[in-house]
Amino acid sequence: MIEQSLLGLWYGFGVAFEPHNLMWSLFGVLVGNLIGVLPGMGPLSAISILLPLTFGMHPVPAILMLAGIFYGSQYGGAIGAILLNLPCHPPHAVTCLDGYPLTKQGKGGKALGLAMLASFFAASFGILVMIFFSPLLVAVAFKFGPSEIFSVMLLGLLAGSTMSRGSPLKGVAMVLVGLLCGVVGTDVNSGMMRFTFGVPELADGVSLVAIALGLFAVGDFLLNVNRAVYTTHGAGVRVRDMLPTWAELKHAFMPTLRGTLIGTLFGAMPGTGPTITTFLAYAFERKVSKTPERFGHGAMEGVVSPEAASHSKTQVDFIPTMCLGIPGDPIMALILGALMIQGIAPGPQLITEHPDLFWGLIASFWVGNVLLLMLNVPLIGIWTKVLQVPYRYLFPSAMFFIAVGVFSTNNSLFEIGEVLAFGAFGAVFAALNFPMAPILLGFVLGPMVEENFRRALLLSRGSMLVFIQHPISAAFVGASALLIVVQTVSYFRGTRGKLGVLQAT
Amino acid sequence: MRSLFRYNKDYYGGALMILIGLAAAYVGKSYPLGTLARMGPGFFPTAVGVILAAIGLAIALSAGSGTGESAAHPAFDWRAWGAIIGGTLAFIVVGDYGGLVPATFAIVFISALGDKENTLKQALWLSLGMVVIAIVVFWWALQLQFNLFRWG
Numbered sequence: 325m326i327e328q329s330l331l332g333l334w335y336g337f338g339v340a341f342e343p344h345n346l347m348w349s350l351f352g353v354l355v356g357n358l359i360g361v362l363p364g365m366g367p368l369s370a371i372s373i374l375l376p377l378t379f380g381m382h383p384v385p386a387i388l389m390l391a392g393i394f395y396g397s398q399y400g401g402a403i404g405a406i407l408l409n410l411p412c413h414p415p416h417a418v419t420c421l422d423g424y425p426l427t428k429q430g431k432g433g434k435a436l437g438l439a440m441l442a443s444f445f446a447a448s449f450g451i452l453v454m455i456f457f458s459p460l461l462v463a464v465a466f467k468f469g470p471s472e473i474f475s476v477m478l479l480g481l482l483a484g485s486t487m488s489r490g491s492p493l494k495g496v497a498m499v500l501v502g503l504l505c506g507v508v509g510t511d512v513n514s515g516m517m518r519f520t521f522g523v524p525e526l527a528d529g530v531s532l533v534a535i536a537l538g539l540f541a542v543g544d545f546l547l548n549v550n551r552a553v554y555t556t557h558g559a560g561v562r563v564r565d566m567l568p569t570w571a572e573l574k575h576a577f578m579p580t581l582r583g584t585l586i587g588t589l590f591g592a593m594p595g596t597g598p599t600i601t602t603f604l605a606y607a608f609e610r611k612v613s614k615t616p617e618r619f620g621h622g623a624m625e626g627v628v629s630p631e632a633a634s635h636s637k638t639q640v641d642f643i644p645t646m647c648l649g650i651p652g653d654p655i656m657a658l659i660l661g662a663l664m665i666q667g668i669a670p671g672p673q674l675i676t677e678h679p680d681l682f683w684g685l686i687a688s689f690w691v692g693n694v695l696l697l698m699l700n701v702p703l704i705g706i707w708t709k710v711l712q713v714p715y716r717y718l719f720p721s722a723m724f725f726i727a728v729g730v731f732s733t734n735n736s737l738f739e740i741g742e743v744l745a746f747g748a749f750g751a752v753f754a755a756l757n758f759p760m761a762p763i764l765l766g767f768v769l770g771p772m773v774e775e776n777f778r779r780a781l782l783l784s785r786g787s788m789l790v791f792i793q794h795p796i797s798a799a800f801v802g803a804s805a806l807l808i809v810v811q812t813v814s815y816f817r818g819t820r821g822k823l824g825v826l827q828a829t
Numbered sequence: 830m831r832s833l834f835r836y837n838k839d840y841y842g843g844a845l846m847i848l849i850g851l852a853a854a855y856v857g858k859s860y861p862l863g864t865l866a867r868m869g870p871g872f873f874p875t876a877v878g879v880i881l882a883a884i885g886l887a888i889a890l891s892a893g894s895g896t897g898e899s900a901a902h903p904a905f906d907w908r909a910w911g912a913i914i915g916g917t918l919a920f921i922v923v924g925d926y927g928g929l930v931p932a933t934f935a936i937v938f939i940s941a942l943g944d945k946e947n948t949l950k951q952a953l954w955l956s957l958g959m960v961v962i963a964i965v966v967f968w969w970a971l972q973l974q975f976n977l978f979r980w981g
Binding site: 494 | 838839841842845846849850853856857860861864865866867868869870871872873874877878880881884885887888891906908909910912913914916917918920921924925932933936937938940941943944945946947951952955956959963967971973974975
């Protein structure tokens, strides 16, 4: 099996180095990097905005570009976090804690350089895990029937909605709202129109681009305009400042490795968001440190370990998405949706049916990460300038790009209205402290959940026991039940703890 | 700034979920439900709607502990909402009747006014800049199927 993986990888490099593919990959990382640097824009908005562009493309360059945008914007996020104390994207919030103090001490360039090297190391490790772990998972996944697929999706949805920050109940509520959004359109089994209310444009369902842009771009603007306080003084960084010394590299190696392993572990678990991963990596690093008091005042370990964790998690996240067709987080859900629009159903057959796509993607991760490393060094001066673009110019321009982007997918003005509706809904939900990301997870998985649920019960002649009679399915159902119990217990403990504090004060 | 919400936010959130859930279940029930073994198109949305309403109820019930979060929320920003929603609607309407150039100008100009620090002059320059991008990048380079001007 290992030789097969290596052969596949060799083939993948051939695909990734085709000039056409290489060009789109480069374009993806460059634009992703740029958008990631912009204040208030993370990978989700970056991918949403550029998603319409991929519809006219061949699937392979399209997916290479989207993946490039994804990790490109992650690299970009670290720049804002370290140099300006701007967590452009929640997972980088923890990088600010020690990154910004380092900048104030004049070591910002070094912190960036080390963070980039750590990210590169972590991404490479994640890619290796992906190469050797995916075929194993595929071998298991071939044994999956409808009941297994339903159960694993149930686990994914539950984990994705409850493990992120905030109240687990609200996360589940948002997943259900997403499932309902996924129902809109023509029912595949009966051909019946559901929730279309006589609007012909809704017969094909709600557009993925509209829902993603509405929730993650317009919704954000609605909440942040006139509110976002951004510092505008930038710290200039020269290339020379970024190169770490040998001693610094040695010092940063162990934290990087620990962060990488934490990220890999959490990447393999469905539903654990990137934010929680980086926070755990930071907390762990502080625990093992001999001098925990330095954390928060510019400890290099507190920068490299979370950054490494977020990058290895990113890579490992692709495994369940590609091999099972089950996305671990909203970004993966978006990439999955993009694949399905291209007519490619991710799942165990993906590696055999579309080897160019699978192995090309893996190889392009490496190529893209090398490109990023090379790009970031000379472009760092430009990025620090870009960081200072005021929000008040940024969001009106972004509104235009969104409107034109959505229009271009189907030449339909109606879909821009969909974006607006989801933006307003998203902002209302967010104002009521509901997390928005689970909606997307529910929306992408919704049709598959329904389909497999119906099929499983059709095969079992209406017996719900089918989900616990098959051993693999039973294991997933058990894990889901365990998750609910753990969440309930920790939730009640949490409230009791809070009440205790309230009474004490 | 005073809070927009008089009670704990979770009451409103829970109520909203109950409303959405029941509405979905109500509409879902109008499609054939079928049996467990042969589910109709109405089964899944009805079931999801009922579960959502139940969870909404749980959210509202568990809100009683009152963590005081609601006080931290600033007042509703009419200006930002009006400008962004108005600008987008303007793009749809003007795009339908006037073409890409006026639509682009409308969405950028109106949204820009949503930020209270933007002056009319800045909004004007920003919109003109985006009009140029719209023409060069989207209409000329990407061949977007959208007339620059359209009459009526």
